[in-house]
Amino acid sequence: MKLTAEQIEYVSNYVKSFDIKWYELQVELTDHMITSMEEIWEKEPELTFHQVKQYAENRFGRNGFKEVEKERRIILHKEFNRSQWKMVVEYLKFPKIAMSVLLVVFVYRISFYFEDISIYIKILFGILLGASIIPIFNWFLYRKINGKRFLALETLFSVNIGSIWFSYWGIFLAKNFIENLRKNHLIFLPFCCFWVLGVLLVITGRHLTNKVASNIKKQYQLT
Amino acid sequence: MPRNDKKMKNSQLYKGSLNTIIMKLLEENGKMYGYEITQKVKAITQGELNITEGALYPALHKLEAEGLLDVEIEKVDNRMRKYYKLTEKGTTETVNRLSELEDFIRNMQSLVNPKLEF
Numbered sequence: 001m002k003l004t005a006e007q008i009e010y011v012s013n014y015v016k017s018f019d020i021k022w023y024e025l026q027v028e029l030t031d032h033m034i035t036s037m038e039e040i041w042e043k044e045p046e047l048t049f050h051q052v053k054q055y056a057e058n059r060f061g062r063n064g065f066k067e068v069e070k071e072r073r074i075i076l077h078k079e080f081n082r083s084q085w086k087m088v089v090e091y092l093k094f095p096k097i098a099m100s101v102l103l104v105v106f107v108y109r110i111s112f113y114f115e116d117i118s119i120y121i122k123i124l125f126g127i128l129l130g131a132s133i134i135p136i137f138n139w140f141l142y143r144k145i146n147g148k149r150f151l152a153l154e155t156l157f158s159v160n161i162g163s164i165w166f167s168y169w170g171i172f173l174a175k176n177f178i179e180n181l182r183k184n185h186l187i188f189l190p191f192c193c194f195w196v197l198g199v200l201l202v203i204t205g206r207h208l209t210n211k212v213a214s215n216i217k218k219q220y221q222l223t
Numbered sequence: 224m225p226r227n228d229k230k231m232k233n234s235q236l237y238k239g240s241l242n243t244i245i246m247k248l249l250e251e252n253g254k255m256y257g258y259e260i261t262q263k264v265k266a267i268t269q270g271e272l273n274i275t276e277g278a279l280y281p282a283l284h285k286l287e288a289e290g291l292l293d294v295e296i297e298k299v300d301n302r303m304r305k306y307y308k309l310t311e312k313g314t315t316e317t318v319n320r321l322s323e324l325e326d327f328i329r330n331m332q333s334l335v336n337p338k339l340e341f
Contacts, residue, residue, distance in 0.1 A: 005301050012302070027296065027303045028257060032276065034302060035258040061277040071281040079288035219294045 001041040003034055007049060011037070014053070018065045023148035023220070025072065029065050033057065069151065076155040080208065084159060087204035088197070100196055107192045117181050117188060121174040124195050129167035131202045135160035138209045145213070146222045152212055160205035166198035237272065241282050243324050244274075246291070246309065246317040254295060254308040257283060283307055291316050 003011070012030045020026055036056035041047065047055075057064060091100045107124065114120040139157040143149065174181070174191065181187050217223065237244075248263055249255055255263070260283075261274045286292045291313035295306040309317060 002300065008301050024294075024305070028280070028305045031256065031299075031302055031304045032258045034300075035256075039262075059276050061275065067277060068280045072284045075281060075285050075288050079285075220296050 001038060001045060003038055008034055011053065015065060020065055020069060021149050022069070022151035022154070024150055024152065024216075025065070025069055029068065072151055073155055076152055077159060080156050080159045080212075084201070084204050084208055087207065088200045091200050091204075100200070103196050103199070104189075104192045107195060108189055111185070111188055111192075117185070118174065118178050121181075121191065122171065124191075125167045125170040125174070125198075128170065128195060128198045128202070129164065131199065132161070132164040132167060134202055134206050135163065135209070138206065142209065142213045145217060145220075148220070148222070150216055152216060153209070156205075156209055156212055160201075160209065163198055163201045163205065166194070166201060170194055170198065238278070240324060241274065241278060242286060243317075243320045245279075245282055245286065245307075246313065247321060249292070249307060249309045250314065250317050254306040256304050256306050260307075286313070 008030075011033050012026065015026055015029045015033065020029065033053070033056050036059060037052045040052050040055050044052075061067060063070075090096055111117060111120050135157060138160065139153075142153045145153075170191065173194075177187060181191075244264060245260060248260055252263070257276070257279055261276070261279055264272050264274050283292065287294060287307070290310060292307045293310045293313075295308060297304050297306060
């Protein structure tokens with residue numbers, strides 16, 4: 001027995017009432033519930049709409065829809081992290097490694113123009129902190145596509161925000177090693193590598209976000 | 224043994240094969256939606272194997288995140304439906320995983336019942 005448009009609307013709102021904000025999950029869970037309800041009703045037409053809804057919902061287990069959302073968030077976080085580090089590793093392999101090494105050397109060489117290395121470190125990691133605005137900008141840009149929110153993009157934001165931690169750690173470590181840095185300039189080299197790694201995370205994060213967003217637009221036929 | 228004890232839905236043995244089962248079904252049917260997959264498995268195994276929704280969606284989402292499945296949205300009966308289909312990478316991976324699964328079954332068969340030929 002097919003559900004009416006009003007009943008479909010009711011089920012859709014019911015799924016949303018569980019604080020399922022994400023369009024990809026709303027579509028999937030609503031369709032699953034409706035298809036399941038129609039099948040149950042076909043077999044047992046004496047049941048009421050609410051009984052059928054309850055039976056269909058029970059199939060999702062104890063924590064139901066929220067558990068599916070939680071699992072998806074974990075899976076996406078893990079997978080995006082893996083994809084991003086895979087991209088970063090590409091910059092540590094031939095031929096892209098040449099670019100990374102050049103950047104490390106360049107950043108290291110510039111340090112000789114500064115009398116106080118701590119100022120240079122603050123500038124460097126300040127730039128990285130500034131570049132971390134990119135994920136925040138991305139988040140605003142892709143927070144909603146055609147008024148729809150996607151868990152994939154929200155999760156990606158929390159992965160990308162990691163570059164802010166790089167800036168924080170860079171400044172924190174510099175504070176602790178400042179005396180050693182002043183005595184031995186070579187110690188600054190690992191800081192340069194650390195900074196370049198942070199830059200790579202910002203670049204790959206931006207690339208990954210654009211890729212995921214364009215894929216979502218294609219899949220869900222959004223502009 | 225009571226029939227309930229034989230129910231495969233909770234069997235640890237099947238949990239590791241869920242992704243391969245899904246991929247195999249998608250290889251045969253082109254594109255499928257979540258509910259359809261649960262019903263297809265139930266029908267093929269005559270109700271013996273019952274994939275729960277709580278296990279199905281994490282498996283589908285994992286395969287999608289790994290780039291093995293692609294998603295397609297279609298409007299069906301006043302609602303949107305999310306279909307899953309294998310990507311090129313997914314098709315290749317299905318062949319590998321099925322071959323691994325067949326080897327596993329063959330080896331288990333030899334160990335459990337050496338007299339029978341698989």
